Amino acid sequence: KDNDGTLLGTTTVGTDGNRTLTSTGTVPEGDINATATDINDQVATDTAVFSLSPAVPVEIDDPVTQNPDGTITVTGTGEQGADIEVTDINGALVGTTTVLPDGTWTLDSEGEVPAGQLTATSTNVNNQETTDTAPYNNTPIAVLDEATGTEDSVTLTGNVSTNDTH
Numbered sequence: 001k002d003n004d005g006t007l008l009g010t011t012t013v014g015t016d017g018n019r020t021l022t023s024t025g026t027v028p029e030g031d032i033n034a035t036a037t038d039i040n041d042q043v044a045t046d047t048a049v050f051s052l053s054p055a056v057p058v059e060i061d062d063p064v065t066q067n068p069d070g071t072i073t074v075t076g077t078g079e080q081g082a083d084i085e086v087t088d089i090n091g092a093l094v095g096t097t098t099v100l101p102d103g104t105w106t107l108d109s110e111g112e113v114p115a116g117q118l119t120a121t122s123t124n125v126n127n128q129e130t131t132d133t134a135p136y137n138n139t140p141i142a143v144l145d146e147a148t149g150t151e152d153s154v155t156l157t158g159n160v161s162t163n164d165t166h
Contacts (some may be wrong), residue, residue, distance in 0.1 A: 002050075026126060028138035055079055056103075058122030062132035070112040072136065072152075074120070077103050082124040088136075089116025112139065 056079035078099040086094040115138035
């Protein structure tokens with residue numbers, strides 16, 4: 001049982017005197033209490049302290065990529081299966097994703113993101129959180145589609161990501 005008295009599971013001792021129990025679900029840190037009852041209904045108890053390993057830190061790859069349409073692509077690394085939430089300088093949600101089995105994650109924003117610091121928060125299956133920050137300067141991207149003209153004049157056509165004046 002855990003600190004709250006919740007039963008974590010039951011097992012039977014093998015002929016070699018050993019037993020193994022794999023819990024289902026999340027186990028909180030703290031005391032784990034084991035109770036053994038033999039065939040004569042004699043009871044023995046023991047307590048062990050359970051603590052979680054530290055969470056794998058989340059990291060944002062730098063630099064953050066701004067796409068021609070003004071959206072951004074944020075990539076990074078973290079603990080496999082952890083949920084990632086990225087927020088902008090104002091605390092607004094940029095988006096969420098999950099860390100892949102290879103320890104990487106990618107997030108594409110739905111729209112433009114203001115310049116400033118991005119924060120990634122990772123929450124693993126044990127509800128442990130880690131955070132990382134990265135600067136984002138919202139540098140416009142110019143895409144030149146065509147250049148035509150004569151020796152006296154040139155016409156350039158293309159686009160510039162939003163948040164830029166030209």
